[in-house]
Amino acid sequence: MDKKSVEFIRSLKPVDLPDGYEVLKEGIEMGNGIKAGKSLFLKESGFETFQAYKEDCAARGEVIFEILLGLATLEEQVDAIKKIYEHGQRTGFDIRTVQCIPSQLVALPKEYRANAPKPTSYVMETLEDYLAHQADVPMQIFFEDQVLCCPNAIETTRNSIIAGSERCGLVSQFIWSQPGYTDDRQHMIDMVKSIGMVVSKRDEGFLCDTFMDDGFPGFGMDCVTYVGYALLEHYIVHDLCGARHQISYGNLLSEYIPRLAFPLAIHKMLSTKEENCIGYVNGATIYQWDHDIESNYGPAAQEMLLEILFERHYKMGLQIDPVSITEKITVPTLDDLLNIYSVGSRLREQAPAWDALMNWTPIEECAEIMMREGRKFYENAMAILEAAGINMKDPLELFMVLKKLNPSKFEATFHHNKDENGTVIPFIPTVLGRKTESLTKDTIRELYDEKGLKGNELEGVKLIAASGDTHTYGLYFINGIYSEFGAEVISGGVDIDPPTLLDLADEEGFDTVAISVHNGQGLDYAKQLVELAEKRGKKYNMMLGGMLNAILPGDSVTSDVKGLINDLGVFAENDIHKCILKLQSFKN
Ligand code: B12
Structure with missing residues (x-):
């Protein structure tokens, strides 16, 4: 084990933290005091939970597409949700889920917002703003960005649960800092409480979602870091906190073999009959051009077709969140999104004809490497944390140590394959x-x-x-x-x-x-x-x-x-x- 890493982690051991389980319990009690909402989609379809719907689709080889939407104002956002539904009715593409991308200001408690620089996308102020997204149409709305793991976690998680967002996220974003907010200790306490709120709704299907590329893996040089980090986060969120945990990823893993090997590795390692751990794959964003943008249809369509065929074959419940061909230039409009979504939907029509042509061996082989080395990464990380005297049973202490770790140092600290200068030697370079x-x-x-x-x-x-x-x-x-x-x-x-x-x-x-x-x-x-x-x-x-x-x-x-x-x-x-x-x- 790398002694330098142990000493470095020891220097981050937090003092003066409350007991993580007490904090979690407080969150569970807060959750018990609120009533979880249910989407009009679930009410109409008869499924008890979105998870049940997802499993049903997976069993039938039907791939779910989802739209990631973050427009300039709440009014435009709500109007767009209605239009997405109408588009589905008109074309028969049947899109039912929207994941909302509000402004990063939502991650800040209100008193900090006035002084923060204004990023793109709309702001939600009240519970009514969350509820408004339902827009009287049978859609499933998810709130994940800026929920659960930000300084404003208690408010955003509570409102998301009441608004029926069965998936709350995104755990990996806890490493983000927000302008003007410096109290990491309170941030981590509120996050663990918020996870507690989600745990309280476990039986109603509520879960903690995470998005690998937004967190530590997005700073790494090795795709194996995705698996190592996912296992570590799963240990804290699922094993220690008792939450359902789902893993999503994708905008930075743009090479097809690791892109599909990653969920296969996670599915084999973590999914059980009772708890499916596979979330959505976000369209890859880094091969895009900012000129002659129609050319971006090429890689985007190829990628979606492969994902459709992959999900038809493995039936693991992997959803697809496509990104528009304008990704390199700016945040997409509704038309940009419907456009790429329509491409994906038409790809589904002929997908069955491709099934027999596919050879999944290269993906299986890459998944084997990811599982083997990812587990070693995880075991190395656990051993270093333990040797540094971190309380391995306390979710709050573990999150606090990771929060203090500069994102660029995560991989370098915990990776098990380094040269004599401490430089990581990747197995599958990002x-x-x-x-x-x-x-x-x-x-x-x-x-x-x-x-x-x-x-x-x-x-x-x-x-x-x-x-x-x-x-x-x-x-x-x-x-x-x-x-x-x-x-x-x-x-x-x-x-x-x-x-x-x-x-x-x-x-x-x-x-x-x-x-x-x-x-x-x-x-x-x-x-x-x-x-x-x-x-x-x-x-x-x-x-x-x-x-x-x-x-x-x-x-x-x-x-x-x-x-x-x-x-x-x-x-x-x-x-x-x-x-x-x-x-x-x-x-x-
Ligand atoms: C990688 C990426 C991420 C990664 C970042 C990981 C990491 N470790 O950096 C992750 C997934 C975490 C991420 C998160 C988000 N992202 Co992002 N991301 C990108 C992406 C795909 C690539 C950016 C990149 O790194 N390019 C490679 C570098 C080398 O190029 P570059 O940044 O363009 O820099 C060049 C020049 O701009 C210049 N340059 C850059 N900085 C500077 C500074 C100076 C002084 C100078 C002289 C030059 C210079 O030099 C470079 C070479 O020419 C772009 C889309 C795209 N394809 O470009 C979106 C993009 C930048 N992201 C975007 C957004 C909105 C976000 C989020 C807010 C989304 C969200 N709600 O979750 C979050 C940010 C949250 C936060 N806390 O900040 C938007 C920005 C929209 C806009 N302004 O119109 C983009 C365009 C995607 C989109 N279309 O929506 N993202």
């Missing part, structure tokens, strides 16, 4: 890590060969580089480039808010900051930086890159806000050569 690494190398080569840079252009430049949200690969990219050309870069990590960023710059004595943003909050973020700098009476050189868009007041779709950010005096640009020239100008 795509995004690999792609970003080669993008960085290719860009560096271009800057030398085509732009004539010499390598010393940024000598003497000191800057803080950070991500304003959970997206890390853009940050990895700029860190790599700026360091290559001589800048001294301190990484501010992820989820950093404007005041913390400027505090860090002040502490380090740096006056240049480069921020990567993706959630549509770039304009707000820049405004806050300018205001804070003014208040502090200081001059900073500020640069922003990433997804430079926002939903402007009164609009339903995002607009490019690069110009508006530049007007504020914050340099907004993704062209890395222009950024290097700008950084050079700061030296003068």
Whole structure:
């Protein structure tokens, strides 16, 4: 066992935490005091639970499609749910489930919302807002993002249960930080209580869902980390807390063999007759183009067809949540979603004819590796946690330790296959890590060969580089480039808010900051930086890159806000050569 990892985890052991079981019990009691809702879909179809419906579909080889929807306002969201139902009636595609993607502001208790940068999507304020989603149509509505594992977990979980969201999620998101909220201890306590609320509705089918790619596995270099993490989370949520636990995944696992081997491995390891552990597979998002976007139908259709055939063969209850061909550009509109959903539905028509043509051996073989190495990863993680003196029977203590672990360190700490320098040697490398690494190398080569840079252009430049949200690969990219050309870069990590960023710059004595943003909050973020700098009476050189868009007041779709950010005096640009020239100008 890696002694360094044990010592590192020992340094994270929390003090002054209440007993996790008492907290869980409190949550169960809170849950007992509320009545769980039931969707109009369940009432109409006669199924007691959505799980029962899902199992019935699986047994018949019928694949369930679900729409992931997060529009600009609640009114638009509710109207869209009605339209989805009508679309199903008109076409016969019979779509019955919508998973809602509200704004990240919902993850924050109300008193913190006013000061947070505004990301895309709508905000829910009251229980009525959750109930409104039913829209008088027989649909099953799920609330998962920003529920269960965020600082506002008690409110979002309670409202979701009352509104009949049998799946509450998403456990893996507990590692996300929200702007302005710093009380990790309270965050973890409220999360364990919220899991308790879901446990109280166990017999009514309620479960804790998780989404691998939003959590630690989304930061890893090895697909085996998906399995190792899933087993660890299952131990805490299912074995210790007693909740039903379901595992979803998919936007970053874009290579077909690991993409299908992962649920097969999980199904074989965790599903039982009584409890199915397989959730949904999200459309892969990283092979998409942001130009000639119709070309994205190619990989999207291929992927959906394979998933349909896979589910017809294994009957494990894997649902499909497709992503639109506009994924690389912005959040999808209802039309974008119905469009890709229709493609998926038409693929189902001819699927039976493909069944006999399929050879699942490569998937089975990859699943074997995932099971074998995933179990070793999990056992290694458990052994390290135990050796570090963590109370392995206390869900709160375990979550608290993991919360303190920087996401980029999870894999490096618990992986069982490393070289002498401690670098993880992946069994099945992830795509995004690999792609970003080669993008960085290719860009560096271009800057030398085509732009004539010499390598010393940024000598003497000191800057803080950070991500304003959970997206890390853009940050990895700029860190790599700026360091290559001589800048001294301190990484501010992820989820950093404007005041913390400027505090860090002040502490380090740096006056240049480069921020990567993706959630549509770039304009707000820049405004806050300018205001804070003014208040502090200081001059900073500020640069922003990433997804430079926002939903402007009164609009339903995002607009490019690069110009508006530049007007504020914050340099907004993704062209890395222009950024290097700008950084050079700061030296003068
Ligand atoms: C990977 C990913 C994730 C992963 C992130 C994992 C990780 N460890 O980073 C996960 C699954 C966790 C995730 C979560 C979310 N995501 Co996301 N994600 C993506 C995805 C697929 C790829 C982004 C990426 O890493 N690309 C690779 C890097 C190398 O490229 P890049 O980021 O584009 O960076 C380039 C430039 O922008 C530039 N750059 C980037 N930063 C900077 C900074 C500076 C200073 C400079 C100069 C340049 C620069 O350099 C790079 C090379 O050119 C995109 C869709 C897509 N295909 O692009 C959505 C996307 C960015 N995500 C999106 C959203 C909405 C979210 C969520 C809010 C969704 C949700 N509700 O759950 C959450 C975020 C929650 C949070 N707490 O922040 C939206 C943003 C929508 C918008 N603004 O219009 C996108 C576009 C998807 C979509 N269509 O809805 N996501």
